[in-house]
Amino acid sequence: MEINYLKGDATSPKVLGNKIITHICNDIGGWGKGFVLAISKKWPEPELKYREWYKSKKNFNLGEAQLVQVDCDIWIANLIGQHKIYNTSGTPPIRYEAIGNCLNKVSDFSEKLDASVHMPRIGCGLAGGEWYEIEQIIKTQLIKNDIAVYVYDL
Numbered sequence: 001m002e003i004n005y006l007k008g009d010a011t012s013p014k015v016l017g018n019k020i021i022t023h024i025c026n027d028i029g030g031w032g033k034g035f036v037l038a039i040s041k042k043w044p045e046p047e048l049k050y051r052e053w054y055k056s057k058k059n060f061n062l063g064e065a066q067l068v069q070v071d072c073d074i075w076i077a078n079l080i081g082q083h084k085i086y087n088t089s090g091t092p093p094i095r096y097e098a099i100g101n102c103l104n105k106v107s108d109f110s111e112k113l114d115a116s117v118h119m120p121r122i123g124c125g126l127a128g129g130e131w132y133e134i135e136q137i138i139k140t141q142l143i144k145n146d147i148a149v150y151v152y153d154l
Helices: 035-042 045-056 098-115 131-141
Strands: 004-007 018-026 063-072 074-082 115-119 149-153
Touching: 004 074, 018 035, 018 098, 035 045, 035 074, 045 074, 045 149, 074 098, 098 131
Parallel strands: 004 149, 018 074, 018 115, 115 149
Antiparallel strands: 063 074
């Protein structure tokens, strides 16, 4: 199995069955730039649940994931894989180990829901990550478990 690369909007997956849309969040409770804007425009619940999660401080750490159902067959996975929001002293906010931990949790969710996984090129925008690194993590955490993965480019 390989990653399926598609042109289109990751918030509108066109496959049948249950779907998990993943994206990267920061560990300081900020929500308002990047792919989250497309999510919030379509569904208010993921942002509300993320903000509640941050306020509660319960398991709100790098490497954690929150699953929010937004439709009968669509869930949003809020993945905490970014430390803060700015590139400080030459180190981008992306945390690859945290992404691996998050995607391991997504793998578990996917197996329970019998769901495919959909995403933009997570971690490569505001988080400053390298797609080659993220792609390897996706292969290790999802593809090796025979989970169908779709990556969308607009």
